[in-house]
Amino acid sequence: MKNFLTQVLDLPKMINSKLPMNNFNSMVVDSEKNVAKWVGTFYTVSALVVLITTLIAVLSPIWSGGMGEGIDVVGNVLTILIWVYAAFPVAQIIRSAGDSLAESKSGIFDFVFRDFIVTNIKVIGHVTALVALFGAFCMTLSWGTSINVSSSFITDWVVNIGYVYTLPMAATVEFTNLLGLDFIGNILANDWTNWDPTMNSGSAWSLEGFYAVLWEYVGVLVILAKLYVALAIYNFFYGILSSFVNWIKNPYLPFKVK
DSSP: OHHHHHHHHTHHHHHHHHSTTOOHHHHHHTHHHHHHHHHHHHHHHHHHHHHHHHHHHHHHHHHHTOSOSTHHHHHHHHHHHHHHHHHHHHHHHHHHHHHHHHTOOOOHHHIIIIIIHHHHHHHHHHHHHHHHHHHHHHHHHHHHHSOOOOOOOOOGGGGGTTHHHHHHHHHHHHHHHHTTOHHHHHIIIIIITTOOOOOOOOSTTOHHHHHHHHHHHHHHHHHHHHHHHHHHHHHHHHHHHHHHHHHHHSOOOSSOOO
């Protein structure tokens, strides 16, 4: 009777093991281990989508009749060549981020709150800096040749993950305000975060235009500086959060009682 009851209770397990192509249990059980790979695959696919959509947008003046006439054709051709070239390193930044996330061995907590957010901060900073650099190249050509070379680039997709770039600064501003250090919070929120180094290109071969070109290259350095400050601030807050979580799991007094 006992053996019969055991067989009845084990019946679902036995039938489940006999089902053809049944790997759903392992997929669910191992889902936490595969999160990094899934996210990495998503970024890999996103890199290809960003590349294709960017190339279509950059090349669209060719078949939409937007090439203009005369000297405008030369300017549009230069614009297309520059931004078609730029589309590949921009897409590679996203691809590299996906590869980095896919190789992560962190637990789900560290992956979500450290690896994922830090990687997105880097993606935003690096893409923005790269676009600004190629924009500076375009402005340099416009200033040196009197040909209108557009410095605009399709980066609407950045908005979808742009919140992680401003998150560390916003948290720091709130923290400084909480401590009564409003003047520091105002510098981070207004003077630093919202500083836009972009200027009008100015007339070709003019001193004003030359200053604008130089300032555009300075803007690339400013973007990278913002990136490293944001990373430093987020790592600081993450260290505090991680220490707090570890203390919750194993509470102790930070001093010895004699």
